[in-house]
Amino acid sequence: MPKFRLIYSWPRNLAGKLLNEPGMPPRECIVVRVQQEEKVGHARAVLVETLRCRAEAITTNLGSEHAETLLALHRLAKVLQFRGALAEAETLQRQILAAREAQFGPEDPDTLIDLNNLALVLERRGQWKEATDLYRRAVEAQERRLGAAHLATLASVGNLAEVLRLQGQLAEAEALQRRVLAGREDQLGSKHRKTLVSLNNLALVLQDQGNLDEAEPFARKCKEGGEALLGAANPETLIWVNNLATLLEDQGNLNEAEELYRKALAGGEAHLVRSHPDTLTWVYNLAGVLMKRQNFADAEPLMRRAVAGREEHLGAGHPDTLISVYGLAELLEATGSIAEAEELFIRELNGMEELHGPDHEETQASRENLERFRHQHGRSG
Template sequence: MNRQALEGYEKALGKEHPDTLTSVGNLASVLRDQGRYKEAEEINRRALEGRGKAMGKEHPDTLTSVNNLASVLGYQGKYEEAEEMNQRALEGREKALGEEHPSTLTSVSNLALVLQDQGKYKEAEQINRRALEGYKKALGKEHPDTLTSVDNLALVLGYQGKYEEAEQINRRALEGREKALGKEHPDTLTSVSNLALVLVYQGKYKEAEQINQRALEGIEKALGKEHPSTLTSVSNLALVLRD
């Protein structure tokens, strides 16, 4: 459907029209969600270049493209470039939208994730706490974006060995996502996987195995056997079986 929309926009409005570039960005997002990161990166770069030219580097839509490109770079392990892009998006959104705007908080969360991926856990924890407080204030405790922030904070706490707090927060995120999104939603299954991981860290292997099995079955059903998230779940289950 995105490809059909993009083709129509290009024909009717031209390749550089803002609506065409929105369609480009949408296609890149769905490719990213399927784990097709290289293709998503190429299309995100097209969207970013076009929006920068048409709207300027500081326009909110341009900064969205910066954020999206940073995300897909992070998924490919290109952490330094992803961090630079996230910093650019965050500074631009703080200036244009303010520090408490949900889009700004998305940039805060994304920066925390790429810092976490580089092992900068203390800094990532501080930034995650900022994002979480902002989301609770702006969107409420049960909003999906808030719960994503809860999950992110739990993950970085686990990496630092703060297992009991991480488990409590993971259970909160999982309960909220089950209620808001349902038990089979991919974001809910991410919370399931994260809870299993922190249980492993604490040596609670039997419960971790059961929860990993639930995560794997759900992710295979939702995303397919070859999706990167499915393969991560397979690896996680193998680790707990080994332990």
Template sequence: MGPNHPDTLTTVFALGKLLREAQSYTESESLIRRALEGREKTLGSACPVTLETKEDLATLLKTLGKPREAEPLLSFVVGARQESLGAAHPATLRCVESLAMALEAMGRHAEAEPLCRRALDSRRKLLGEKHQDYLSCLNDFASLLRATGRYSEAEPLQREALESSEEALGMLHVVTLASLSSSAMLYKVMGQYEKSETLYRRALDGRKAALGSTHPDTLTTMSNFAVLLRTTGKHDEAEPLLRKALAGREAKLGAEHPDTLTSLHNLAALLQAASREEEAEELCRRALEGREATLGGTHPDSLATLENLAALLYARGKYSEAETISRRALADREAVLGKDHPDTLQSMSTLALLLQAMSRASDAEPYLQCVCQRRTEVLGATHPDTLSALQNYGALLHSLGRHADALAACKSVYEGRETSLGPNHPSTMESMDSAAVVLASLGCKEEALQAFRSVAKSLQASLGPHHSATLQAQRHVAELVKRMEERGKAVLPEQNSDPVEARARFAAALRKAESGGTTLARTTSLPEAFLAAFRSFSVTGGEAHYEGMVEARAMIEK
């Protein structure tokens, strides 16, 4: 029959599809390309059989992380099917949605959205709201909205996709599992970590059962779940999952596949969170190099790794290189994602922290003000990212000597995290530590010391004795004890007090300080105000508290 006989090509194509289902992607691509080349020669580019082959090759290319190669194939098929079958034909709509997802994978959200809306509206009219193709498209559209930072729009659609899929298709259907995983990701970025964790565990168990432990979709859920565990401070559980996902993706997809690079990026972020910065920087640079080569320098994923590298360099004290990278990440994210996108605000926050570390607090302040305002508007006042921004702003105000404003900010963060994360969560403890620093500056040394001790004890139990946050809290204890002793102040020995009682005392100290019951707030004599500021300076020391003295002197002169 010959290599280009229709029956030969049918066999080649069928074998290629079979290998794709068996996850032998490289061999599958070779065979499907061969079938497409032969069918174009013998049947023509617009033949329905040829179009089916083009679409299948494009689908495989998307799986292989090659959306750039998939896009022209899908665009051709969409055009040809619209002409031959009509814009509303199911085969046309399937390809329209596939094209939208290829564009989304390339970070071209503005082009993807109208295509996805078109496919969704048409499928609703043609198939109804319980059909698997409609529900799959609904899940994709909700994911697209999430990727553009429009969480409030995405949430009701994502909830509808999950509930309807469970009801109409069953718990282990691939569309239901995709909706589970997407829902978990949405609630994670919305800061609803407990709900996200429940959904991720269900999605991971379901995909393992339905698809197997090494299927790309299973590895995606595993990787994303590990990111959530890292975010919630469960590093010991997160690291083996991330390493397993990375190894599985390297074996199945190759070292340069976008999904493999995502696992590399996530592992670097975990190592950074665990204070293993040297290992993290090496992996982060590898991920950045790979993402820029495969996705382009301005792709959202490349910019995410660039942002992480800036934060890593900042943590390692490489401020000059960090500032250059941070400014590039911010400028590119503003251009690609918009000024109000959560990722853009994260870049703005990183740059502000870097400037503050370089003793350029006045340059940093407008950035942090902007981040606090926009995150409150976009995410809400109690979202974890909003609280992080407010804590950073409180630290900046403290460094500028504006202690009353700093205390108000730190108190809000502490109360918000205690409510949302629990009293013993590392982030809650971090907030207590920050508020205690301000209390010490306001003259509440005993209360601050008790808080520092509580934080150090809690963080040692949750993060370990060598974690940077634990070491910082221990350093705060030692520094404050030393300064109190130098001032002739009695230092009470540490007691094994009840954690609930310790938190109650701390909350009372915050209320007292905020209502004006501290040395600085009670002072009515201006010379006394300057002396109080000087005493505050002597407690914690440092250039930042010198600003408080300058402010007090200005009050006296005024």
């Protein structure tokens, strides 16, 4: 069953935007007033429609290429991305990038930001080849404009390394992450937050390569650095606690992995909210390690909570929701609830087809898993 590992996280608003991030300028605040407590779960949907109406009005009044129009479209695209509406987010990001390139040229700093934004959406959609090409273009332009060691360049190098990791191009991803880590250590020091992020990202690559013993010191140093710099209860520290737990789980150290997942979940419930995407990640991961320990009775309510929470707050078709649906299906198969498990495997396949298309490798993997399930349990399609 897949585990969730995360790159970074600061406290976020309904739009998924970071709050109180050091060094970032103040952001415009859009207030969504929800009068009835039971409708708070729908506030993000209201926010999407608010931003959509606002973008349409600004486009009508100022034109499709005005700076304010592009900013409004950018805000809408980021919220759609956070909500899992990746196809619409991609369309908007392409529109923004084309307008920015036409006005300011392909190497303008704002153009490169929009280039990275489009690449990120493509990465989330599994369109890794095009995302890789865009990240490489951003890196090359920044190297020319800013230099290879500039912190903005290193940020784009890190983005490129991550999409290469997702494609299994681990040797190049490792080399790039080592470059980013070395550059940040040299310019920011070993205890800076961005340096800790790089420690985390290098550990992820090494973990994917199967170099678990080499990855563990990086992951532990990242967790310990986060606790010292940000505090043990900080949401980002909890992310690094989670990622160390996934590594320990891969090593077979299920006792410590479970302990760390519980620590991350307790911190998320205390300092975020029960429905926060990161909190639900820790719910899901804890359920997964409990399944490995054959503790299905404790795992099932957690996995159902992950599915229900992600359905409500991210949407039924969001990639994270579909992974949770798959996890619940596996659990129910293991406990003998075959009919419900089959329904969930079918639902996950349908969601993957809608998200990625019928021929994408992840869709094909889902289809093969459903066929395996039906063959093993004597179910007809």
